[in-house]
Amino acid sequence: MIITDTHTHLYSEAFEEDRAEMMQRAFDQGVKRFFVPAIDSTYIKSMLDLEAGYPENVFLMMGLHPTHVKENYKAELAIVEEWLAKRKFYAVGEIGVDLYWDKTFLKEQQEAFAHQIRLAKKYQLPIVIHCRDAFDEVFEVLEQEKGEGLFGIFHCFTGTMEQAQKAISYNMKLGIGGVVTFKNGKIDQFLHNVGLKHIVLETDAPYLAPTPYRGKRNESSYIVNILQKLSSIYGMPEEEIAEITTKNSKDIFGI
Secondary structure (H helix, E strand, C coil), rough: EEEECCCCCCCCHHHHHCCCHHHHHHHHEEEEEECCCCCCCCHHHHHHHHHHHCCCCCEEEECCCCHCCCCCCHHHHHHHHHHHHCCCCCCCCEECCCCCCCCCCCCHHHHHHHHHHHHHHCCCCCCEEECCCCHHHHHHHHHHHCCCCCCCCEECCCCHHHEEEEEHHCCCEEEHHHHCCCCCCCCCCCHHCHHHHHHECCCCCCCCCCCCCCCCCCCCCHHHHHHHHHHHCCCCHHHHHHHHHHHHHHHHHHH
């Protein structure tokens, strides 16, 4: 059984002390493919080092995270462009809008999001969307940029059934992570109505650990807890869900 973690920050400082052991735990659980999102230029070296250590398993994205869109966002976007032109990445991400922490840079976040969608189209890459307290604002940009060449993953999907359908209409898969295991997560109540062809698995490690690890550091091996929950929701064996969601990840990332 091969499991794909489509969104994991393996280069995070949270893994500084035990990264090799953490990776081995994931391998032991059958997690063999890790897609790693960017945050801003300060993390690029760590990402490249991680890839060099696990070249068969780690696949990098490039992008500017919405919470890191500040006064200097144009300089950061220039660095994103420079790297996309220089070497292979598997997605532009994570990008989007986050209004949970700060609404100061909403306009700039939407500009950066739209700009990076256009970069993804230029390089024929998927996008990986970060959306927190910002469904309307994210959909506004997707509506503006919809059409040929727009596809990807709506990472850490936590919306309603209606929002799920809307995201899918923009050619997005839904990234399902730890929230599906939470008692108040809500998405477990309707997910069975969403075809598995629209689903990919993710952890967002070191964040959003699934039950029973909620509140602790997350890691990619915990994706099996998400897989178990989906097995229960869909009434299908874990192996089959792992197979379908890994195929979906290959359709998105091209590998």
